[in-house]
Amino acid sequence: MFNKLRKSYYLRISKKNLEHNATLQGGNHTIGPKSRVFLSNGAKKENVILKEGCWPRGSIFVSYDGVFIMHEHSQIDESTKIQCVNRIEIGAYTSISENTIVCDNNNHPVSPSYRKKMRLTPSGHKMRTWKYSANAPIIIGENCWIGANVRICKGVTIGDNSVVAACSVVTKDVPANCIVAGNPAKVVKTDIDKLPEPPFP
Numbered sequence: 001m002f003n004k005l006r007k008s009y010y011l012r013i014s015k016k017n018l019e020h021n022a023t024l025q026g027g028n029h030t031i032g033p034k035s036r037v038f039l040s041n042g043a044k045k046e047n048v049i050l051k052e053g054c055w056p057r058g059s060i061f062v063s064y065d066g067v068f069i070m071h072e073h074s075q076i077d078e079s080t081k082i083q084c085v086n087r088i089e090i091g092a093y094t095s096i097s098e099n100t101i102v103c104d105n106n107n108h109p110v111s112p113s114y115r116k117k118m119r120l121t122p123s124g125h126k127m128r129t130w131k132y133s134a135n136a137p138i139i140i141g142e143n144c145w146i147g148a149n150v151r152i153c154k155g156v157t158i159g160d161n162s163v164v165a166a167c168s169v170v171t172k173d174v175p176a177n178c179i180v181a182g183n184p185a186k187v188v189k190t191d192i193d194k195l196p197e198p199p200f201p
């Protein structure tokens with residue numbers, strides 16, 4: 001009983017948060033108790049688009065002019081984080097599993113002298129924001145499956161239908177219809193669209 005009440009309380013908070021911080025298009029969104037969109041440094045709710053039937057169950061952080069789009073019936077799992085200062089798109093029917101980070105920037109600049117100066121600034125200072133680290137768009141195609149504990153780095157495009165194996169770090173583009181695995185992720189299987197389909201229950 002207590003757990004049910006707690007869940008419905010958190011679901012109400014999630015719903016309010018998404019309505020306030022994102023643009024919900026169509027209906028049938030599956031919102032979880034931990035669904036959250038965080039806007040910072042002038043990021044706009046118009047730039048966070050959650051299309052028909054998607055499942056935005058994780059944490060979505062958007063900064064500055066960042067654009068984040070979840071296309072129809074795509075999913076991000078509860079403990080997954082999206083970190084966006086440039087552009088991140090998740091294709092229709094694509095599913096992103098737990099503990100994964102999709103981050104379109106380096107988080108911090110690589111320059112040692114910059115980082116040393118940054119250490120002397122307080123938490124939340126502009127120098128620490130993603131805008132000042134290298135960044136590039138991430139486009140994940142349709143009907144992809146991104147496994148658990150993955151990191152997808154800046155500038156990566158993932159082709160339709162591809163699978164990213166658990167615990168991979170994706171630093172380069174992934175072709176369509178393949179499986180990539182490892183750190184840095186490499187193609188380990190191709191033509192998965194030609195695999196026989198198991199019987200549908």
Ligand SMILES: CC(C)(COP(=O)(O)OP(=O)(O)OC[C@H]1O[C@@H](n2cnc3c(N)ncnc32)[C@H](O)[C@@H]1OP(=O)(O)O)[C@@H](O)C(=O)NCCC(=O)NCCS
Binds near residue numbers: 106110134172183
């Ligand atoms: C390493 C990092 C800072 C990128 O630095 P960068 O100077 O922009 O490097 P590039 O993107 O140009 O990549 C350089 C090479 O390293 C590889 N690379 C980058 N990040 C990598 C990673 N995490 N794992 C394995 N290889 C990686 C690239 O594929 C590239 O390989 P190549 O030379 O064969 O083409 C970034 O990818 C990263 O890992 N950031 C840390 C994020 C983090 O842990 N944040 C926690 C919160 S602060």
